[in-house]
Amino acid sequence: MLETKQAVKDVSRRGQRYWWLRGEEEGPRPFHFSFTWFVACFLKLTTMAKSCMPLSELATSNTHGEDSPYFAGWKAYDEEPYDAAENPSGVIQMGLAENQVSFDLLEEYLEQHPEATGWGCGISGFRENALFQDYHGLRAFRQAMATFMEKIRGERAKFDPERIVLTAGATAANELLTFILADPGDCVLIPAPYYPGFDRDLRWRTGANIIPVHCNSSNGFQITTQNLEAAFAEAVAMGFRVRGVLITNPSNPLGTTISRPVLEEILVFAARNDIHLISDEIYSGSVFSPDEFVSMAEIVEERGYKDCERVHVVYSLSKDLGLPGFRVGAIYSYNDRVVTTARKMSSFTLVSSQTQKMLASMLSDRVFVENYLETNRKRLKERHDYIVEGLKDAGIECLRGNAGLFCWMNLAPLLKETTREGELELWKLILQEVKLNITPGSSCHCSEAGWFRVCFANMSQRTLEVALRRMRNFTEKMMMIKEN
């Protein structure tokens, strides 16, 4: 203390210049330096990221959301997949919305039209094709997509090929639209329950947020203006700027189409609040009865294209044609600026020119398309009715669905407690004991516990029978336990 006081007097008298040099006669004390350095390094290490090479925040965060039950179930299936012959007690995958019921139609077409696959008789076409990397996409393919989309809607809406932007799958289409319509920190309203992948696809790289619009079973999970307004107010209260509302029509995971009046209400809501409207219609070709589907494109046309510059439709061939491996998605926008920007940004996610050429000829074949759509719808409806019947025998009620590759079933009576934890407990039980991978409603952000999504189109009829039998046994056992 005395030493310090003396030093203070010393320094104040002589001024401050070069004070740091003055101590050199005595020399630094190595111990204190090294101790300080050690502590400083220790602090530095603890504040550094885990890896030695610094990576971005995106790389070190877990916004990819692959730790949720939705993906955990997939992992369990991967480890022990069901096979009728080799692994009859394996996990049956009922959490993957894939359409395998109409493969034979595709194979038949390709067998009868070899020119679609090979270039045996079109070598000069091959050169142009292999060199073609224009982000506009093959004109013939865009035309074919437009025709296909019109056909699905029973020619009730027109699609202009120049407004189609191709992307590698609907995943990329949704993400691209989010990049274009929302800045980091903005938010998108999505009616819940919704497809679990949106949490990753719309948020991960874009930095946008999702505010769910909670729908409930009292009205069959339909979207109402009140729910939309409530979610909008919630977003504003949280300090978010709402940029758009994204609806899936037909809905995933509900398996229902949205009715005409509700669609009009949603568009009016979007216009009133000056936000965009994205209509994800990837299941539009999987509606059991085509008259029951109303596309946003129809609403736009009926209103004489009023407010159309805020409407964007997303489509893909992954569900309706059962070709998810081909990676074909599309954005259809009525907004010129969005179309030109999306087209430029689609450079990151172009569809292979070979795939475009192959599918162009297939989708332009009117006979094939009509036959395919009709047969596919019929088969999906049969499967759907079969599983609903089977679940009913097991004492399980499903939401009345008319589209899609899945059912929305209510297992609330089987829950120990009607909470999210209770639901996850039941999900784990079904995965581990019944060996069925189904999707819990909480992964879909459903506000009511006990709802599950079960897919029926990604397996053979026989496998479906096995699954239903297992379910029946399980529910009987659970009922017995409850009674006792």
Added chain:
Amino acid sequence: MNPEAEAKAPPADEEATSAGPLAFPPVSARGGGAAAMRLIVPLQGIVQGRGGLVLGSLIPCALFYFLQIYLKRNRSSPSPSSSSPPADEAELPGIVRTLSRASLGSARSPAAVSSRAVSVAKSSDSAAYFVGYKKCSEDPYHPLDNPDGVIQLGLAENHLSFDLIEGWFATNSKNSWFDERQGGLNINGLATYQPSDGLMELKMAIAGFMGQVVQGSVSFNPSRIILTAGATSAIEILSFCLGDHGNGFLVPSPYYPGYDRNTKWTAGIEVIPVPCRSTDNFSFSIAALERAYDQAKKRGVKVRAVLFSNPSNPVGNLLQRKLLHDLLDFATEKNIHVIADEVFAGSTYGNEEFVSMAEILNSDDEFDRSRVHIIYSLSKDLSVPGFRTGLIYSFNDQVLSVASKLTRFSSISAPTQRLLISMLTDSDFITRYIKVNRSRLRAMHALFVDGLKQLGIKCVKSGGGFYCWADMSQFMKSYSEKGEFELWKELLDLAKINATPGTACHCIEPGWFRFCFTTLTEKDVPVIMERFKRIFDSR
């Protein structure tokens, strides 16, 4: 500490209002000096080694800790450039809206897009590229049908060896993309969901192909490959993995114009050009990298990686082994990543050997491999840009894990993967193709460069790629960007040749042009030389 000492000296008014974590309460004018000394002297003692254990270690640690908190807080707040308000549809380009204007609630046109979309729309392809491309497509050259049309020398496509690929397809394509193990036509394996980062068979086939391309100097490990829809997508994904929005990549210039878009549009990474000079044969130097790094640091831009192409686009030179070593040293010193874009690795024709980054790492254990990433693609070496097949080859396991999840947004189409597996596993064909392609590239390059030489136009000595980097400065009216632009216009309008001007590639020396020679046949070369003469005759 030193600025603190200066700043805390009298006049005491400034001192009284200063605030800091260890600031003493404000005192009177004379006492202020003493208060400051109470802080300085113990610190002085620490530096001189006279401070006790407690002061000697605790105070610097506390300061360090608060510094970390301060930095973290600043890092996590969003950068102002990304949160600008939505722009009007009718807004003039170049006008930037401020937040205050947005809060006035002035009438906006309906359905505004994000500011990200606005900047993408503005940063459209440079005028030169667009105009030239348009003229070419309206009036394309054809030796017989349209001998006076516009010759396209600005697009990198390799037509020299396409006949080989066509021949292969003619004989093999019918069964190539169906899974023959399943007995003929079975779409099941093809149509269903695949791993988003590509089929393992294709990764193995491409790893083999890459090994052949570098003539066996390296063998590539298929499990380090992430397949993406083109090298464009690979660069975008790496940008997301290695840097945050607002960070920068050092890129030696002149560089491929696409880098600006690929790193910036979605990931928000800025390209920091590191100028190279003709005196160095446009090879980058570590000194220039250092300068650019320091300048970026001064501006507050955090550099996360060096991105370079080898063989270089647009210059075409191959980087020396020693330079790559030095680059790794530099990256280690600054603790940044190295991204080597080697898409032209199979298109070398010179006498120099091509040294891949992977080879450097193999030969030297001292470097931390986890900082090196290689970009590759089949678009150039195999002439199939339409098929969208690119990849990231990374030595960093964490990057591999994240990148494989990010490929869900840009996967390669399954039938295309199957087709390529068949082609790449036909090793006789591939060996023959690589050999023939190289010899044809060499011949065409020599022919073209010779032709230019006879006209007095010098090209940089290059060893790979599809381009000649030619010095046309003698024909410019003024040694400036404007002069270069006028010369480019003259080339397009008078000589009817579409080339890429150096400014489009961010070259700091005006007068350099990039000519692609791989779309030509032997007969086209004299025609082109004649066209060039039109410029000289007009002088």
